[in-house]
Amino acid sequence: MAELNDPSAARExxxxxxxxxxxxxxxxxxxxxxxxxxxxxxxxxxxxxxxxGIVRMLGPAVADELGDRFRPLFDAYAVEHPRRAGSRARExxxxxxxxxxxxxxxxxxxxxxxxxxxxx
Amino acid sequence: MAGIADLGVGIGWRSEIDLTVERLPGVxxxxxxxxxxxxxxxxxxxxxxxxxxxPVLPHAVSLSxxxxxxxDLNRVEHLGKVAEAVGAPMVSDHVCFVRAGxxxxxxxxxxxxxxxxxxxxxxxxxLAQENLPxxxxxxxxxxxxxxxxxxxxxxxxxxxxxERTGCWLLVDVANLxxxxxxxxxxxxxxxDEIPLERLAYVHVAGGEHHGDVYxxxxxxxxxxxxxxxxxxxxSRVRPPGVLLERDDNYPSDxxxxxxxxxxxxxxxxxxxxxxxN
Numbered sequence: 274m275a276e277l278n279d280p281s282a283a284r285e286x287x288x289x290x291x292x293x294x295x296x297x298x299x300x301x302x303x304x305x306x307x308x309x310x311x312x313x314x315x316x317x318x319x320x321x322x323x324x325x326g327i328v329r330m331l332g333p334a335v336a337d338e339l340g341d342r343f344r345p346l347f348d349a350y351a352v353e354h355p356r357r358a359g360s361r362a363r364e365x366x367x368x369x370x371x372x373x374x375x376x377x378x379x380x381x382x383x384x385x386x387x388x389x390x391x392x393x
Numbered sequence: 394m395a396g397i398a399d400l401g402v403g404i405g406w407r408s409e410i411d412l413t414v415e416r417l418p419g420v421x422x423x424x425x426x427x428x429x430x431x432x433x434x435x436x437x438x439x440x441x442x443x444x445x446x447x448p449v450l451p452h453a454v455s456l457s458x459x460x461x462x463x464x465d466l467n468r469v470e471h472l473g474k475v476a477e478a479v480g481a482p483m484v485s486d487h488v489c490f491v492r493a494g495x496x497x498x499x500x501x502x503x504x505x506x507x508x509x510x511x512x513x514x515x516x517x518x519x520l521a522q523e524n525l526p527x528x529x530x531x532x533x534x535x536x537x538x539x540x541x542x543x544x545x546x547x548x549x550x551x552x553x554x555x556e557r558t559g560c561w562l563l564v565d566v567a568n569l570x571x572x573x574x575x576x577x578x579x580x581x582x583x584x585d586e587i588p589l590e591r592l593a594y595v596h597v598a599g600g601e602h603h604g605d606v607y608x609x610x611x612x613x614x615x616x617x618x619x620x621x622x623x624x625x626x627x628s629r630v631r632p633p634g635v636l637l638e639r640d641d642n643y644p645s646d647x648x649x650x651x652x653x654x655x656x657x658x659x660x661x662x663x664x665x666x667x668x669x670n
Contacts, residue, residue, distance in 0.1 A: 280516045283509035288461030290505065290540075292494025299496050307541025312576075315606055316537045324499050356499055358492040 299355035321351055324365070331366040338379060346378055398482060400448060400594055400634025402657045404649070410639070411438035413646050419653050420447065424636055427451040427475045427484070435478060449479040453486040456521060458531070459504035460490035464517040469524045476527050483593055485530040485563045486521075488514065488551065505540035506550045511557075518558045530561035530593035533583075535571035535609040547578055548586025555591050562587060564632075565596035566622040567609055573622075574607040580622050584629055594634030597623060597656055612641035615652050620659055627663040635660055 296302030298317050304310055325347050329336045336343045350372050356365055373379040401421025406414050408429075414420060415438055423442060430436075430451070443449055453472045456464055476484045489501040504510045522529050531554065533547065545553065551562060564587070572578035597620070599613040615637070626632065635656050639649065 280509075280512040283512045284461045284463075286509050287505070287513050288493065291461055291490055291502075292496075294502075295493045295496045295498055299498065308538060312538035319537055319608065320498060320500055327499070356497040358495050358497045360497060362499075 295355075299352075301352050321348060324351060324356065327362050328366045328369055331363055332370060335366070335370045335373065335379065339373065342378060346373060346376075398448075398633070400450075400636075402653055402660070403594075403634060403636040404653065405452070405636060405638045405640070406439060406442070406449070407640065408436060408438075410643050410649075411436065413643075413649060414438070415441060417646060417650055417653065419650070419657065422448040422450065422634060422636070424450045424452045424485075424638075425475070425479070427453040427472045428455050430475050430478075432471075432474045432478055439479065443479060448482065450481050451475040451479065451484045453484065454501065455491060456486040456517075457489070457491045458486060458517045458521060459488055459502075459510065459514050460492055460517070461513060462492070464521050466520070466524055469521045473525045473527075476525070481527060483528050483530055483561065484525060485532060485561075485593070487532045487534050488554065489534045501534045503534055503536035503538070503540065506543035506545045506547065507540075508544060511545070511550060511553055514554060515557045518554065518560055522558065522560070528561055528593075530563040532563035532565050532596065533568050533572075535565070535568040536576055537606065539576045546582065546586060547572065548583040551587050555588050560591075561593035562591050563593050563596060564626065565598070566626060567596065567598040567600060567615070567619045567638075569622050570616070570619045571600065571607050571609045574602075574605075581625060584626055589630040592630060592632055594636060595623065595626065595632045596636055596638055597652075598638040599652075610641070611638050614644075614648075615655070620655060623656065623659050624662070627660055631663060632660065 293305045297304050297313060298320055304313055325344065328347060339346060347369060350369050354368060370379060374381055402419060403422035403424065404414055404420055406423040406425050414423060425439060439449060451472055456468050458464055472484050487501050488504065490504055491498050491501060504514065518529065518531070533551065554560060555562060569578065569580040569583060573580050597615055598609060598611045599615045600607055600609045601613045623635065637652055637656060
């Protein structure tokens with residue numbers, strides 16, 4: 274290939290910038306220079322909302338048991354535990370449930386709320 | 394130029410709407426999310442569509458080609474294997490990053506439009522292309538925020554990417570609308586700047602406004618404004634294909650059929666192909 278320029282220096286600069294942005298958006302890190310604060314908040318809320326929706330979908334029984342507490346608890350969990358690269362959404366849902374149990378927010382021995390042979 | 398075959402109008406295949414996709418009239422092709430498929434265990438519905446001769450195009454969401462790390466070849470290999478399993482003429486992912494600093498954003502994040510970011514993206518795309526059995530198309534994403542110090546417009550950035558890698562473009566007109574609303578991108582300028590002869594196909598999707606922000610949800614109806622951007626695109630070139638993406642809050646078959654018909658009407662309004670392969 275004609276293009277032999279090594280992008281390693283560019284990779285390093287880009288890695289720092291992207292890591293700083295995700296740290297701000299996912300882990301309450303400081304806002305990176307040059308970004309619009311309001312836009313960062315919009316993005317932060319959008320990412321959190323998407324993640325919350327996926328965890329709700331994957332663990333409806335947990336969300337049901339928590340009721341109105343689901344959202345504030347999930348949001349507190351999420352910022353303490355940003356999703357690690359390589360982790361799966363199901364692991365996120367399981368870790369949230371575990372976090373809630375450890376905090377006494379979920380019953381330790383979760384009773385089945387319905388049986389598959391019952392309708393709803 | 395070896396172009397892509399005419400695809401027609403299609404819809405994103407999702408397991409939740411598999412029967413709908415099978416029975417809807419006027420589905421000329423489908424996309425599958427590559428990460429959701431397992432080689433050797435294709436969903437019956439996808440096999441059925443393949444038996445009918447419907448092209449199935451794998452669409453990836455996790456390569457993070459715009460990320461600073463070299464592209465993960467395991468993910469590329471999976472995408473390639475899905476392409477071979479469904480006999481796809483092409484695969485796609487996005488111009489975005491999803492992982493950085495050990496974290497996963499869970500979403501398609503925009504890359505800075507700088508020379509650094511372009512150099513890294515080009516290197517990643519070339520590595521992916523070398524390891525894929527079919528051509529790669531790359532899609533513009535919807536951004537809720539703008540990186541500072543952009544050196545190129547979004548259209549210029551994609552044009553450079555195409556020139557340096559020979560990739561194809563998957564233009565999402567809903568994302569163009571979202572960026573126009575949210576960060577002030579000019580869709581017409583974007584369409585002027587990208588090489589339309591490298592257009593693989595087009596995405597259309599629904600969304601909703603929250604205050605002054607447009608959210609590209611893929612869970613609401615397609616807005617007339619988004620069809621307006623499709624109309625603008627079609628006034629310049631007949632797209633080889635247009636595909637509707639719906640990922641949640643699924644409406645009735647009738648509503649999906651009418652969205653597909655509305656898309657087809659916009660494409661057909663502009664008459665026969667202005668160029669074909």
